[in-house]
Amino acid sequence: MTEFGTLNWTILIVYILANLLLGFVISKKVSTADDFYLGQKQTPWWAIGISVIATYVSAMTFLGAPAWAYKDGLSVIAIHLNYPLVIIAVITFFFPFFYNAGVASIYEYQEKRFGKKARGLVSGIWLISQTMSSAAVLYATSLVLSFITGIPVVTAIIIVTVIALIYTVMGGITAVIWTDVIQSGILFIGAGIIMYALIENMDTSVMDTLAILKEQGKTNPLNFDLDFTNVTTVWSGVLAMSLYHITVYGTNQMMVQRTLAAKNIGDAKKSYLLMGFLAFFVYFFFIIMGILFYSYYQGKPFENENTIILEFAADYGMPGLMGIIAAAVMAASMSSLDSAFNSLSTVSTIDFYKKYFKPDETEVHYLNVSRIFTVIWAAIIIFPAILYHLHSTGSILEVLSKVGSYFVGAQLGMFGLGFFSKHASERGLLVGTFVGVIAVAYTALYTDVAWPWYAAIGATINVVVTIIASIAIDGKQENYSPYTVKGQIQAFADGNKATKENGWYLVPGKVDKVCYALFAFFIFTLIFLFSFEQFI
Known part of the structure; x- marks a missing residue:
């Protein structure tokens, strides 16, 4: 590893200072707790959409997707085929x-539908899962900074946390969104330079390289084997991971909160539609990069696969490139960390502090408490990040996805029952959720079932056990709750309310026209991938 150098340090420091400055400027507009959680509902939809993409792409994709594809080939793309289907379901x-209820914490819905215990349970599950996920992001970034600059990983963990914390505490969700916009630009500039340099330095053309990789079995994107122990099959990607990602985009406060800062429901839906149409291309780009690295390095093993892209950048030797890569990875990471800090603080303040301890304080009081919780969660996340550093060597993207899969079944089951079940009660839900979590733990520890199926297993068992327990404990319900899909449809009909706002449906279960185009795009991606290998 060459010395980081003055130019690279200058690029990295300027990037850090720019983020802090932006946070300071935006902080001038934050005077209430709602400003901190939701901004002033004036953020344009395209900025929210870019923020959504930047948050989920993160350093996990920048490092982990090429590392994963280096090992498993183009079949990794199967895990990311489902975004169009996911976005249709969520919007x-x-x-x-969430919009009809006018909430800041999406878990308020659980209390309206079931009760306080259900709200506390789902909030608690999310706090744990998000802490572990955010710690993985923090570790990945710190690994990069350590590799590039020579700073010890643990020191880098603390530095990255402090930087993301400062501008998040100052500017709240608005600072999160606008810094994400800038960070996504830096991320893709860095990735573009790496891809250009990789293609330029290969001994053969891209098409010839892909032909060789095809002979080595690295370019098959669609594996239709009915093997539940295989992570990267079409079935795990389209079926199991659809449920996983519906939970990520529909029941995750970190992802949904920024859409609640949109001007109206139409803007919120458009911000997610941007992800639906672009996610495939983002992941395909990084996964193609991974298999090209496999050719470039002739499949040699790496001590830590997540450093492949970094070692290449160091060997390439372009002046300032390592500074750009360091800034790009910090951008990718902080776009996730800032979102996590803000949303963890929001849930802690609204779902616990305000709900159970201080329900009648001023907005300024809750703003101050939210900032305190932001600091607390930033400090907490440091510890699991250090544990990842001590025990993780495989693709950090796969590690993150696997950790998340332990919890998403419980969350998905709780919301699915809330939306569609007539008979589910709070006491039955508590029983079903507990049994579902135990079932996932057993599956993970004692079977060879691949982790993408954990969400489906957890959600299915949760739903079945909850309905049985609800009927046994509380009996059958005569009517649908007003907070189910059927109950909402009936409420709109009885109240003679407008079902659309600016052409977008307000009623749950009604499909907006653009969703049909998104489904057609999903079919296109399947055809494209099938054709890709055929014509290499």
Whole structure:
């Protein structure tokens, strides 16, 4: 590893200072707790959409996707085929509930539908899962900074946390969104330079290289094997991971909160539609990069696969490139960390502090408490990040996805029952959720079932056990709750309310026209991938 150098340090420091300055400027507009959680509902939809993409792409994709594809080939793309289906489901069923309720924490819905215990349970599950996920992002970034600059990983973990914390505490969700916009630009500039340099330095053309990789079995994107122990099959990607990602985009406060800062439900839906149409291309780009690295390095093993892209950048030797890469990875990471800090603080303040301890304080009081919780969660996340550093060597993207899969079944089951079940009660839900979590833990520890199926297993068992327990404990319900899909449809009909706002449905279960185009795009991606290998 060459010395980082003055130019690279200058690029990295200027990037850090720019983020802090932006946070300071935006902080001038934050005077209430709602400003901190939701901004002033004036953020344009395209900025929110870019923020959504930047948050989920993160350093996990920048480092982990090439590392994963280096090992498993183009079949990794199967895990990311489902975004169009996921976005259709989320904007059709989830968004109307959250917007009609006018909530800042999406877990308020659980209390309206079931009760306080259900709200506390789902909030608690999310706090744990988001802490572990954010710690993985923090570790990945710190690994990069350590590799590039020579700073010890643990020191880098603390530095990255402090930087993301400062501008998040100052500017709240608005600072999160606008810094994400800038960070996504830096991320893709860095990735573009790496891809250009990789293609330029290969001994053969891209098409010839892909032909060789095809002979080595690295370019098959669609594996239709009915093997539940294989992570990267079409079935795990389209079926199991659809449920996983519906939970990520529909029941995750970190992802949904920024859409609640949109001007109206139409803007919120458009911000997610941007992800639906662009996610495939983003992941395909990084996964193609991974298999090209496999050719470039002739499949040699790496001590830590996540450093492949970094070692290449160091060997390439372009002046300032390592500074750009360091800034790009910090950008990718902080776009996730800032979102996590803000949303963890929001849930802690609204779902616990305000709910159970201080329900009648001023907005300024809750703003101050939210900032305190932001600092607390930033400090907490440091510890699991250090544990990842001590025990993780595989693709950090796969590690993150696997950790998340332990919890998403419980969350998905709780919201699915809330939306569609007539008989589910709070006491039955508590029983079903507990049994579902135990079932996932057993599956993970004692079977060879691949982790993408954990969400489906957890959600299915949760739903079945909850309905049985609800009927046994509380009996059958005569009517649908007003907070189910059927209940909402009936409420709109009885109240003679407008079902659309600026052409976008307010009623859960009603499909907006653009969703049909998104489904057609999903079919296009399947055809494209099938054709890709055929014509290499």
